Amino acid sequence: MLFGREKRYGETDWKRRLGYTLLGEMHIPGRLRVWHLINALRHLGFWQPRPLTLLDAGGGEGAFAYYCARRFPAWQVVVADDEPETIARGQRMVDGLGLHNIQVQQVDLTALHATACYDIVICSDVLEHIEDDHTVVRHLARALKPGGVLCLTSPSIPQRRHLALVAWREQRIGFHPSQYGHVRDGYSAADMQHFLEANGLTVEVLRWTFGRFGTLMFDIFFVAGDNRPSPLAYAALFPFYMGLSALDVALPNHSGSAIMAVGRKP
Template identity: 35%
Template sequence: MLTVDFNRIHLEKGMKVLDAGCGAGRHLCEAFRKEGTDVVGIDLKWEDLCQARGYLSLMAQEKGGHWCIMKGDVTRLPFADGAFDVVICSEVLEHIPDSAAAVREIVRILKPGGDLVVSVPSYLPERICWLISRAYHEEPGGHVRIYKQRELQRLLQEAGTSCDRIRYKHALHAPYWWLKCLVGHKNDRHPLVRLYKQFLE
């Protein structure tokens, strides 16, 4: 499921795109579909990076292009200032204890005038998950905070950038996570969870 609207991102041939916290590569692959873009993904989980590598390898066989994935920490990015035309950081900041450091880094490596796309879970649906299940937010590597809109905007402003657009999406996914919190957040085999997941797909 994409949490980024690529129709609103300015992508041209020769542009460099970073997906900071790329996971298994859903947004990385979508950016790579644009002819002539160079994409880089960074994440802490090897298993997710291996999955992303598999997808990108297959795509590159069909269309060519340059891609790179690496294991790394979003709070200490190994790139020069202004190295990327587009930086995506989707559903990542809520996992990072020092999210201010992460935002400073993604702003630092973005070219002046480049596109920065940040997404986090909406406050109310996420708060409900926390109320339903303690295990949901105590999972190692899980969500360590819930953002209100103004808190995220302030974080971006303090890092030297501003917010041009705010949008809310994926309202139908909130009940899926509430169900998972009710039946056990790791219980993907529960009939209701499986049924709702099929509905979403």
């Protein structure tokens, strides 16, 4: 089952619909992030078809929740996001896929009221966009059932060294990292550990992602056009991106440009 193909139903541009149909998730950094999440869930015994409940907090832009709902019909999945356009795109995906085990809800994560509802809560590259991040993590931890897991990902601080071409491309197109909408640069391992332990969770996974190979993939992906590359350049580089991503998952990372933490509720 090709990850990311679900996103074709959220697109109105036929070229992007075709791309998602043929290749799956075309944003390779997002694809790599999900590979790391799936690896962690598999390691902890959650990546299986038994009935489970999943909350993807702030995940309306990605394909992870929709992929899970399609792969595991016994799961009950909720996507919570607060952007109306994202909600509308997510609902188009649900309708196009004909899924009945997923809901897309407009939710302010700082006001989430769920208690002991979910076996898995994902918050992937979301917290760095939110001022009141501690409140959000507290609400997400409260939403877990006993034995459930909270999975957090974020850019890391400090970052690995990036290619000089990244700064060149940023200057050439007038890009500044603040355009990502971040209110902070990211989190350290100590920050992530504190998030989990301060909310009564046991740290199960704390590891760097986007190490040497993942960061190289990210840098080349950005320099080659990021979300709007030349189709020919993208097609030529796609196998290279996928190979670097596979190495990032397969090999241990002693540092990284991103970080993942998973905590379990007792």
